[in-house]
Amino acid sequence: MAANTDFSPKPIFSLAGVDRQMPPTGLIAPARYVQGPDLLDHLGRFLPLVPSARPAVYISAGGLRRHGEKLLAGLRAIQIEGQVEIFEGECSISEIERAAGSLRARNTPFDSLIAVGGGKCLDAGKCVAARLEIPVVICPTIASTDAPCSALSVIYTDEGIAHGGESFPDSPALVLVDSQLIADAPVRYLVAGMGDALATRYEARTCYRNPAGRAVIGGRPTIAAQAIAELCAQTVFDDGLAAAEANDRGEVDPALERVIEANTLLSGIGFESGGVTAAHAVAMGFTRLPVARANYLHGEMVAMGLLTQLALEQSPDECAQVARFCAEVGLPTHLAQLSLDAAADGPALQEAMAHSAATPLMDNEPFDVTPENTWAALLQADEIGRAATAAVGDQAYRRLHA
Numbered sequence: 001m002a003a004n005t006d007f008s009p010k011p012i013f014s015l016a017g018v019d020r021q022m023p024p025t026g027l028i029a030p031a032r033y034v035q036g037p038d039l040l041d042h043l044g045r046f047l048p049l050v051p052s053a054r055p056a057v058y059i060s061a062g063g064l065r066r067h068g069e070k071l072l073a074g075l076r077a078i079q080i081e082g083q084v085e086i087f088e089g090e091c092s093i094s095e096i097e098r099a100a101g102s103l104r105a106r107n108t109p110f111d112s113l114i115a116v117g118g119g120k121c122l123d124a125g126k127c128v129a130a131r132l133e134i135p136v137v138i139c140p141t142i143a144s145t146d147a148p149c150s151a152l153s154v155i156y157t158d159e160g161i162a163h164g165g166e167s168f169p170d171s172p173a174l175v176l177v178d179s180q181l182i183a184d185a186p187v188r189y190l191v192a193g194m195g196d197a198l199a200t201r202y203e204a205r206t207c208y209r210n211p212a213g214r215a216v217i218g219g220r221p222t223i224a225a226q227a228i229a230e231l232c233a234q235t236v237f238d239d240g241l242a243a244a245e246a247n248d249r250g251e252v253d254p255a256l257e258r259v260i261e262a263n264t265l266l267s268g269i270g271f272e273s274g275g276v277t278a279a280h281a282v283a284m285g286f287t288r289l290p291v292a293r294a295n296y297l298h299g300e301m302v303a304m305g306l307l308t309q310l311a312l313e314q315s316p317d318e319c320a321q322v323a324r325f326c327a328e329v330g331l332p333t334h335l336a337q338l339s340l341d342a343a344a345d346g347p348a349l350q351e352a353m354a355h356s357a358a359t360p361l362m363d364n365e366p367f368d369v370t371p372e373n374t375w376a377a378l379l380q381a382d383e384i385g386r387a388a389t390a391a392v393g394d395q396a397y398r399r400l401h402a
């Protein structure tokens with residue numbers, strides 16, 4: 001199962017032989033989704049939903065130190081001895097093949113893979129489970145991306161450059177979100193997840209309004225996915241600041257629960273079945289710049305990608321509105337907040353934007369996307385973002401990036 005190198009995973013719904021005038025609509029979602037405080041302690045109780053009696057656990061060494069004890073105790077409570085495979089840090093083909101080989105060599109008939117961690121560990125876990133042909137259980141320890149609920153993974157090079165995707169016939173069998181783990185994690189992750197979640201509304205809207213737009217799974221977006229994407233961003237706008245404060249205190253409250261659900265479930269279904277376009281194309285371009293990919297999270301790059309998308313779509317008022325919220329919550333609003341400079345990094349940035357413009361994700365925009373108009377949109381977004389930050393202040397950003 002080789003990764004495509006064009007950013008776009010193979011659509012799950014093939015449109016071959018289907019009437020292009022009236023393409024089908026479709027929606028996929030994880031089979032089970034459970035969210036609440038301290039659920040990881042009781043993981044064993046939820047495994048019958050898969051069902052699974054011989055799971056392998058895929059987790060980073062740091063994750064194992066932090067969460068291993070309660071995770072394995074939760075399994076032992078139902079007489080399951082979890083076997084651990086360490087995630088070595090990058091969602092790359094070499095790591096995926098290594099982990100799949102290591103689990104195969106144990107000659108244990110694993111009947112599920114429980115991936116525990118951040119977006120890259122979860123995405124790599126989906127790829128490993130697909131190779132072993134077993135269901136995947138997803139336990140996010142942060143709410144920084146919408147990776148948990150989808151049936152696809154973004155593949156990176158060993159150096160961390162986004163270069164392709166894999167899609168799977170099955171969505172995760174179970175997504176179990178322990179909201180206390182997320183409240184215990186640094187707030188910057190939750191805020192980055194809000195960047196990814198905000199983009200979901202605008203990307204899905206563009207795909208829905210453009211008759212040629214297609215969801216990530218193939219086919220036209222359903223009105224259900226469109227409504228979920230809308231609710232996703234609205235939840236972040238309404239509850240984002242309160243959720244970040246609760247996260248700061250390490251407390252789970254209703255606002256934090258709602259934003260975790262928006263970042264994880266709503267954003268996951270919204271992007272996969274609603275469609276992805278310029279915000280993610282631009283974010284993937286940023287991963288080509290070493291300073292950006294080494295220092296910023298996916299959702300932070302998506303936030304700047306979203307501002308660029310809104311400029312590209314000639315919605316400067318919406319761009320300013322989103323930029324104000326980003327400044328209030330601490331998401332990047334301009335290039336300097338991704339350690340980039342339009343003048344000093346000009347040639348590399350223009351090359352990155354040319355890559356963004358050429359990705360198939362841009363086919364969902366209802367007009368021709370070129371390196372020139374993408375670059376011009378980035379510069380306009382940078383200007384709008386700087387104005388928003390000047391008005392709101394950059395205290396929130398500085399607090400997260402101290």
Ligand SMILES: [Zn+2]
Nearest residue numbers: 145146196302
């Ligand atoms: Zn994303």
